[in-house]
Amino acid sequence: MTNRLSRSAASVDRWFARRRRNLMGEHHCLIVLGLHGIVPDATYLRSGAIDPSFVLAMDQIEAIINYFLEDGFIPVGVEQVLAGLDPMKYHFMLTFDDGYYNNLLMLPLLERLNVPAQFALIGHAVRTGHAFWWDVLNRTGPIDPDNPLESRDSLSLTPLPEIEAKVVQRFGEHSLRPAGDIDRPMKTDEIRRIANHPLITIANHSWGHRILQGMSERDIEADLTRTQEELQNITGFAPQTVVYPYGLQDPAVLSVSRRMGFKLGFAGNHAKIGLPLRLNSDLAMRLPRFSIFNTRSIVAQCESCHLEWKPSWFVRRMLHQGMVGPKVVYS
């Protein structure tokens, strides 16, 4: 019965979704999606080669793009955002974090649909070619089996060489080797190739994917500068955008990023960006992004970052379950 009710609520929502702009209007906005690895199909999610938590299958990426295109959204990249978006239109932007080689599998799709994307690279992964520690731990199990969750959380605050030393000590040198193409970082020749691709922008995603929030300005600058230099050596130019690890930042992170000349910064708190977006504003330095997960309906998740009102949310509010529409933030 509950299932039947939620199915009917979903179909009412969908009906409403198609008509809401005429009925209620919608803020003109930019929606930024924060995505990560990509696998050719869902069977890879269960392969164990890659931590499936933040990974999407190719058809799910295509479903996201189609959802926004069919709803009249314009796909944009860094270049268009910096040039200024039309404040009377709707826009969406794809960002992919961590620099998995598997992101390149998507190029034919992006080219076919003419959709730009940003790839945010981690300096240490580019330099060493090591597997990402979260994928290693997904294969091996936690470093501290007595306290798996705590050890995983504390690793986000640990410098990468220390994490890798712990992993090697417990699981051996070979554990840092990627399982294959599916979980490996991009190589320098691949980065050089996409750096000149008209649809792709490369961003700085820190040196060691450590939470920058709470670090001293000197350490933040040293971390981001190292990756700027690494990427500049490979591509011939330094990124203009920064993606904060885990989306977390504070005034020190923002101030360093500005001083280093980054024009846009990407964070993680879910919200739509109201237009016009003022460059140099605080908001431009911590643009909110939405995550999309492989375990839930792609359309329902796209609706959750897009629709400001749905009939089922009204019912939930009546039942005191809170309002769940996305916020719209302005610069």
Ligand SMILES: [Zn+2]
């Ligand atoms: Zn990341």
